[in-house]
Amino acid sequence: MPDGLPGGHPAVKEKTPVSAGREHLFLREEELRAAQDLLFFGYRDFTAGADAMLAEIGLGRAHHRVLHFVGRRPGLTVGELLAILDITKQSLGRVLTPLVEGGYVEQATGRADRRQRLLSLTEAGRALERRLFERQRETVIRAYREAGPAAVDGFRRVMQGLMAPATRGLVERVATGMAEPPGAGGMRGGGPGLPGGAARPPVGAAGRAPGATAAPAGALPGEHPGTRR
Template sequence: MTDVKTPTNPLFLREEELRQGIELLFFAYRDFTAEPDAILAEYGFGRAHHRVIYFVGRNPGMTVSDLLTILRITKQSLSRVLGQLVEEGFITQRPGLQDRRQRLLELTEKGTALERQLTERQRARFAGAYRDAGAEAVEGFRKVMLGLIDEADRARFPLRGPGWR
């Protein structure tokens, strides 16, 4: 009995398939960010502002250090964006309870409203794509996305509910 060997280059690993995946990710990101970009422009904000608003909204009370870890930007870059968001009343900062040097970040009502407005269209886009693709494809997409991000960040995405492996 001979062992059946798996081909070393399955169809989905061919050059053309890989390049198409890269292009699909590019076009998806472009279209995914287009509506929020237009809203942000009304405030004189950019994508860095969006990322800060989004992650502070998802993690109320997070530290500046934690935000720097997620965003992987310099303190100087974050300081400019965060300073503008604080100054314009979208985010508040308060000292940490155990370490008063820490700055804990939270969205204000104004920040929460903007975060909802920015995320609403993106959620709708995901919901439609997920609905059209079906549960098996969504699980496959999740696995691919987890495979694209650095291993250290994968722990942020624990398994969830039925169907999530």
């Protein structure tokens, strides 16, 4: 006679304590430390190729982050970039200045708010960012193919789980370019749109916000022309 529960319902054996224990083996300390190892070594090798390319021209990983996000959203404001990178204005200045002086990033003054600095990649910047992307693209494609669709979906879920709720929303806004709902507040700087300022203005075909004027040569990131000393 088949096993059953009172009332004639079949027993649900997968809900026994033994099965539940097996389901949570990955929460043991050693498994969690192994996960830390995987994150470290995976990120190290993922960035290695791009790091080597950048080192050849005197740049590094921090510069790559700026190239990536400005390339993703031409016309990004300095305030928005500060919120994405979660660094101080001084730290961003040290990273952004060599990119501007090297001809990879250009700044423009906002049309609606002349205090804003709108960032976009130059032709040289777009070419460099593309080369870096292609190098890392090969690594991601290889990993995705080896792991399979189910693992890729699981990877995305785990990465989202590692993020704070506010960061998940920021990732979504970076990917889609959608403004933050009015009244939702922000991270660094707050206000409608991406944290740090108003919603990003539309971008023209050349990758620069229409109507924006070029920033003065040598202007510091986020600096209003009238405040230079």
